[in-house]
Amino acid sequence: MQSHLCILAVLGHFLLLAVPAAAQTPALSASGGGLLAAAAREDEKSFDEVVRGYRASQGLFTVYTNLEENRVLIEIAPEQFERLFLCNVTLEAGDGLYFDSGAMLDNFPFIFKRVGKRIQLIHKNVYYRAETGTPIGRAVERAVSSSIVGSAKIESRPHPERKSVLVDLSSFFVQDYAGVANALGRHKIDFVFDRSESYLGPVSAFPLNVEIEAVLHFKNNRPRGTDGRIADGRSMQHRYRYSLSTLSEGGGSYRPRPADDRVGHFLTLHQDYTDPTAETPYVRYINRWHLEKADPSAALSPPRQPIVFWLERTVPLEYREAVREGVLLWNRAFEGIGIEGALEVRQQPDDAEWDPADVRYNTVRWIVNPGGAYAVGPARANPFTGQIYDADIRISADLVRYLVREREDYVIPLAGPAALTPLLTRLPVSQLCQFQAGLASEAAFGWSVLAARLGGLDPTAREAQAYIHDAIRALVAHEVGHTLGLRHNFRASAAHAHAHLHDRSRTQKTGVSASVMDYNPVNLAPRGKPQGEFWNSGLGEYDYWAIAYAYKPFEAIEESAGLARIAERNLPYGTDEDAFGFDARGIDPVTSPFDLGSDPIRFYRERIEMAGELLATAERGYLRKGERYQKMRRLFSQALRAHATAAASVPKFVGGLYHRRHHRGDAGDQLPFEPVSAARQREALAFLGRYIFGAGAFAFSPSLLNQLPPERFEDFSNTPFYTARIDYPVHDQVLDIQKRALGRLYHPIALHRLADLPLHYAKGQPRFTLADMFSSVRSAIWEEVTRHQSISSFRRNLQRAHLAQLLTLAGPNPQAALWSALGIAAASGASAPPEDAASLARADLTALHTQIRRALAKGKLDALTRAHLDASLARITELIEPASGRSGD
Structure with missing residues (x-):
């Protein structure tokens, strides 16, 4: 990932930005000499006096270190004031509990500025620009503000010949720069930065960069359990790496490449005020x-x-x-544009003295963050040109554990396919990636299904090792794609026909998915059918296309036309701000994470059937003699996860629009939007009616439910003592799944889109309307009422949840009520539902009022069903007949 942490459209404060070639100069000015001389005072120590006893290291800046005093000084020459440099910040060592090691944080341009007897380190605002020396350029310069990162007093008189001065580096870098205390405070964790016990570690100077290590201490006077990952809950330490470097200009031959919205790359951008008639004020370069x-x-x-x-x-x-193969997989795409061996992989020797956090080394690192199943692959780019110059991929050691088994089932099993994410990241939302956590769940599900079919799966067996190897290769290829500048492509998995997914002769050429940059699930064959490749063994067609746009060599005179020819191919592409995960803002049902093939509904149908197969096998004796029953609980959670993902994804077809990023005249000349056909929307509702809402959707035998104990072993946090339920909360979990689907169908944004949808259909084309959705869902959920039958406990819960949706829609303040019922925040774009939805909700309630009264009068119902229907009738009556009260039977 240029990461990722596998989501969305808004660019953060620290996004790397770009300028025209004419402005690519690292020097803003060379001031400082006169000010230095003017400020010298007789009572200040001389330069040589201050550095006496210090060891000097010369490089981009000269640094002086005194180990006895644990003090580091930096020498700043007159020509280095107000000159642009880059600062990269890396969390080199975290705490293993809240923050992981190796996390790339910020990358920003800065200057040193002298103000009287102090030196400021200023994050220079280069995000709004205009041509230097013009009136508008002066206006922009006055209008935008830079930010002070740190300030230090001058420690000496200027050097008598060099006119340089000394400052203490700790004043700049021994601070809670990354906002750890604030990040933890939002989670009610009371660590505070302790300046007195924080200090600078090793500092190294090189010709093009200076590497500074800061060891920061955080203390907590009200500690809580730490899982043993922090030795003492009152104290933790972090190590940060600050890399100060020059601005690379690509050897003079690098040309920034303009972005195209049809192809997915990370961007460096700024606003240019030079030409007010330009179509857009933004200048966007790909990284x-x-x-x-x-x-x-x-x-x-x-x-x-x-x-x-x-x-x-x-x-x-x-x-x-496996890691090596994942990196080198991308050489195939570069060979397609005439570059052989674009990527190389080398092994760091065990006795190497260089530090992997050094900006000059791109690394793949294994980290330990217990419980964190993730990997990230961010890269740093020049904020003026978009040129990438540093990348580090880090993979959590626990991720491999979870490839073959679910996480320990202490928490709610359906927390989501990407529930574990580092607390601290300064990456823009477009660069967050959560593929790894979902891949772990997918791999664990696939492992369990295969083990059930084979009567067990030995992790040391050749086939099992190949399964893990290929999963790691696919993960690394995804993360390397991010470091090459590529964004996610959630539309790629729908590019291939479902019938071809297990045809090895095809997938070895074109991939299981059209891109490794999608969140691709494990490719499992239905029982009794030949098994193809579980994971992408190569790149997909989109990957070759995206690399060609970014890296194909062009002469300057032909670049614009050449790039246009590449982009016009317009392969399927949709990224984070198109999918929005499973959020209602995502409108395209084939632009989703963790689906596969051109028919997502068929894919989820097969997945749920595999989950049923898994539970049926468990019933026949999944466990061998001596194995613990806790394994069954993890397996049960895996099976329910298949339903949960389908419940979040399939409703996207209802009120959906296929969304393409085409430009006029592109191949096929298709319009950006195409409404999902009425037949396809009805198919999606039929799927939900059977597999999510249906009376037989969740039928579990008593024997199975009696084999689901939680872990009873003690752990570092005494988790068994804090477990809310020892038995499996099966009703809660099933209702959570069903609410996912209901929440999507009745989300205000989805309702508005469905209200607009009939306008998108051509004349004579069958239409699907709000009324169709309301009546279909009501009929599926309340079927027993029309048949005067008793209702199961799962269905009673579902009916209460549906009734709550209708009552809030038809009530006096549906906007606030729905936000509360669905957990919708205003930031997600929620608005008041359309008036037609309120009218249809009231119509549904009126119909249910009549149907429930008939069922109570004529049906042979059990006591719980009768009580449930009587309570439901009372709630409906209170809304639709408030004055007269409940009418008689």
Whole structure:
């Protein structure tokens, strides 16, 4: 991921930005000499006096270290004041509980500015610009504000010859720069930054960069359990790496490449006020590495300088080959544009002295963050050109554990496929990735299904090792794609016909999905059918296309036309702000995470049938003698997860619009929007009616439910003592699944879109309306009432949830009521539901009022059904007949 942490359209404060080539200069001014001389005072110590006893290291800046005093000074020369540099911030070592190690935080341009006897380190605002020296340029300069990151007093008189001054680095960098205390405070965790016990670690100077380590201490006077990952809950330490470097200009030959919204790349952007008549004030460059052919005339040439990834010595030996393959997979795409060996993989020796956090090394790192099943692959780019110059992929050691089993089932089992995310990230939302957590759940589900079919699966067996190997390779390929500048593509998985998913002769050429940048699930064959590839073994067609747009060599004169020809192919592409996860803002039902094939409804149908197969196998004796029953609880949660994902995804067809990023005249000349056909929407509702809402959707045997104990072993947090329910909360979990579907169908945004949908259909084309949705859902959920039958406990819960939706829609303040009922925040774009929805809700309530009265009068109902219907009738009556009260039977 240029990460990711596998979601959405708004760009954050620290997004890397770009300027025209004419403005690519690292020096804003060279001021400072006169001010330095003027400020010198006789009572200040001389330069040599201050650094006496210090060890000097020369580089981009000269730094002086005194180990006895634990003090580091930096020398700033006159020509280095008000000159642009870059600062990269990395969380080099976290605490193993709240924050992981190796997290890339910020990348920002800065200057040193002298103000009297102090030096300020200023984050320079380069996000709004205009041509230097023009009136509008001066106006922009006055209008935008830069930010002070740190301030330090001058420690000496200027050097007598160099005129440089000294400042203490700790004043700049020993601070809670990343906002750890605030991040934890939002979670009611009371750690505060402790300046007195924080200090600078090793500082190294190199010709193009200076590496600064800061060891920060956080204390907590009200500690809570820490899972043993923090030795003492009152204290934790972090290590941060600050890399100060020059601005790379790509050797003089790098040209920023303009972005195109038809292809998915991370962007560097700024607003340019120079030309007020421009179509857009934004200048957008894609983020990419500086790759050039060594021999531009050759059809296939190695690069002048390859992209080198080092496998850190922390990567376990047994996974290094899978990681290597995942990185090198991308060479196929570069070969397609004439660059051979664009990426290289090298192994860090065990005795290497260089630090993987050094900005000069791109690494794949294994980290330990117990309970965190994730991987991220961010990259840093020049804020003026978009040129990527540093990338580090980190993979949680626990992720491999979860490839073959679900997480320990202490929490609600359906917390979601991507519930574990680092608390601290400064990445823009467009760069967050949660593929790894979902992949872990998918892999665990696939492992359980295969184990059930085979009567067990030995993790040491060749086939099992290949399964894990291929999953890691797919994960690494996804993350490397991010480091190459590629964004997610959630439409790619729908590019291939469902019938071809297990045809190895096809998938080995085109991939299981059209892109490794999708959140691709494990590709499981239905029982009795040949099994194809579980994971993408190669790149998809989209990946070749996106790499060609970013990296194909062009002469300057032909670049614009060449890029247009590539983009016009318009392969299926939809990213985070198109999918919005499972949020109601996502309108395209084939732009979703964790589906596969051109028919998502069929995919989810097969998944739920596999979940049923898994539970049926469990009934026949999944456990071997001596195995613990806790394994059954994890398996049961895996089966329910298949229903949960379907319940969140399939409702996207109802009121859905297929969304394309086409430009006029592109291949096929299709319009950006196409309404989902009425037949397809009815198919989706039929699916929900059977597999999510249906009376037989959740039928579990007593024997199975009596085999679902939680873990009873003690752990570092005494979790068994805090478990709310020892028995499995089966009704709660099923209702949670059903509410996912209801919440999507009745979300105000979805209702508004469904109200608009008839306007999108061509004349004579069958239409699907709000009225169709309301009547279909009511008929599916209240079927027993029309048949005068007793109602099961699962269905009673579902009917209460549906009734609550209708009552809030038809009530006096449906907007606030729905927000509360659905857990919708105003930030998600929620609005008052359409008036027609309120009218239809009232019509549904009126129909139910009549049907329930008849069922109570004529049906042979059990006591619980009668009580449930009587209570439902009372609630409806209170709304539709408030004056007269409940009418007689």
